[in-house]
Amino acid sequence: MSESTTLHERVVIIGSGPAGWTAAIYSARAEMNPFVIEGGISRTMIPGGQLMFTTEVENYPGFKHGVDGQTLMLDMKEQALRFGTRVLTEDVVEIDPAQYPFRLVTTGGTEVFADAVIVATGANAKWIGLANEERLAQSGGGVSACAVCDGALPHFRNQVLAVVGGGDTAMEDALYLTKFAKEVVIVHRRDELRASKIMAERALANEKITFAWNSVVTEVFGDDVITGLRLQDTVTGEERELEVGGLFVAIGHEPNTGFLQDVVDLKDNGYVKTPIPWRTQTSVPGIFAAGDVMDDYYRQAVTAAGTGCMAALDAERWLAHGGVDAHPGEVAAGH
Numbered sequence: 001m002s003e004s005t006t007l008h009e010r011v012v013i014i015g016s017g018p019a020g021w022t023a024a025i026y027s028a029r030a031e032m033n034p035f036v037i038e039g040g041i042s043r044t045m046i047p048g049g050q051l052m053f054t055t056e057v058e059n060y061p062g063f064k065h066g067v068d069g070q071t072l073m074l075d076m077k078e079q080a081l082r083f084g085t086r087v088l089t090e091d092v093v094e095i096d097p098a099q100y101p102f103r104l105v106t107t108g109g110t111e112v113f114a115d116a117v118i119v120a121t122g123a124n125a126k127w128i129g130l131a132n133e134e135r136l137a138q139s140g141g142g143v144s145a146c147a148v149c150d151g152a153l154p155h156f157r158n159q160v161l162a163v164v165g166g167g168d169t170a171m172e173d174a175l176y177l178t179k180f181a182k183e184v185v186i187v188h189r190r191d192e193l194r195a196s197k198i199m200a201e202r203a204l205a206n207e208k209i210t211f212a213w214n215s216v217v218t219e220v221f222g223d224d225v226i227t228g229l230r231l232q233d234t235v236t237g238e239e240r241e242l243e244v245g246g247l248f249v250a251i252g253h254e255p256n257t258g259f260l261q262d263v264v265d266l267k268d269n270g271y272v273k274t275p276i277p278w279r280t281q282t283s284v285p286g287i288f289a290a291g292d293v294m295d296d297y298y299r300q301a302v303t304a305a306g307t308g309c310m311a312a313l314d315a316e317r318w319l320a321h322g323g324v325d326a327h328p329g330e331v332a333a334g335h
């Protein structure tokens with residue numbers, strides 16, 4: 001689209017992971033003619049979301065033999081398109097919550113006015129940043145950022161698995177992986193854990209879990225599949241090699257909410273607040289949030305799809321009940 005394009009849409013959905021496409025399917029079938037701004041292509045994000053980077057999804061209901069992540073996402077998109085969803089392959093860089101209809105601006109300079117907005121921009125797992133780590137994560141070569149998603153896959157069974165991190169997520173991942181692994185080694189850059197006392201105690205007491213204290217991963221070995229790690233001692237600088245059959249990186253997630261600062265209320269960790277339990281409305285009536293961008297706890301495709309459905313229904317009902325006209329002042333007042 002040209003720089004001067006201006007659109008007015010009833011519902012704009014930002015993001016194209018399971019949350020965004022599910023919101024689109026529901027909105028389209030409710031004849032709300034949704035417009036999806038699916039995100040641009042960058043090194044860490046592509047349309048289709050996080051599942052585009054994974055080979056095997058075994059826990060999404062309806063696929064008894066599992067499904068390739070890219071196939072799942074492209075099929076969700078096709079399903080949304082079938083009901084008339086329209087798509088723009090750009091990022092949203094700005095939302096003005098004080099103007100109604102809400103004014104959105106994209107990377108390409110398109111100005112979109114929206115009666116309701118559903119934010120479904122996800123959260124990116126943080127990686128260590130090593131070249132072979134990224135390559136093996138994308139090829140299904142035994143590197144993952146999601147133990148609950150991938151831990152049960154056959155190639156991780158009875159292996160020595162490394163978990164990198166020292167917080168609650170790392171402890172949870174390590175404990176979960178003990179169900180399948182021969183041994184789990186937690187690699188942590190300090191000599192004490194950041195995790196809560198109870199999670200740390202559970203991990204420390206588990207006989208399948210060992211610790212590589214004061215250690216960072218400096219290299220990931222393996223061509224088709226991971227074979228080991230090079231660890232460096234953060235105190236002495238000494239290096240050693242550790243043979244592993246899998247690497248789980250659990251050093252946190254970064255919600256894609258940079259463009260939402262001063263738009264809706266965010267939690268301290270940057271995730272979108274949805275103040276009413278079991279509702280997807282944000283602090284600004286008419287702006288809804290779905291998927292990992294508002295969920296720092298479950299972070300699964302099926303929960304993202306579930307909240308995408310909820311956001312579409314919430315937006316539809318909010319508009320049907322008069323939208324901003326029924327609640328004058330709320331939007332302009334913001335949060």
Ligand SMILES: Cc1cc2nc3c(=O)[nH]c(=O)nc-3n(C[C@H](O)[C@H](O)[C@H](O)COP(=O)(O)OP(=O)(O)OC[C@H]3O[C@@H](n4cnc5c(N)ncnc54)[C@H](O)[C@@H]3O)c2cc1C
Pocket residue numbers: 014015016017018019020037038039040045046047048049050051053054056057058059060090091092093120121122123124125144145146149150256259290291292293299300301302304
């Ligand atoms: C390696 C890996 C494997 C996984 N495996 C599984 C699994 O097996 N099963 C499972 O249930 N879950 C799995 N997950 C988790 C699952 O991928 C997420 O829970 C799910 O994708 C979240 O969906 P979402 O729609 O909220 O966000 P995402 O899938 O993250 O999608 C967000 C979308 O928003 C777009 N976007 C971001 N910013 C903007 C912007 N400013 N403007 C426009 N668009 C934007 C992005 O490009 C992206 O398309 C895995 C995750 C990872 C990292």
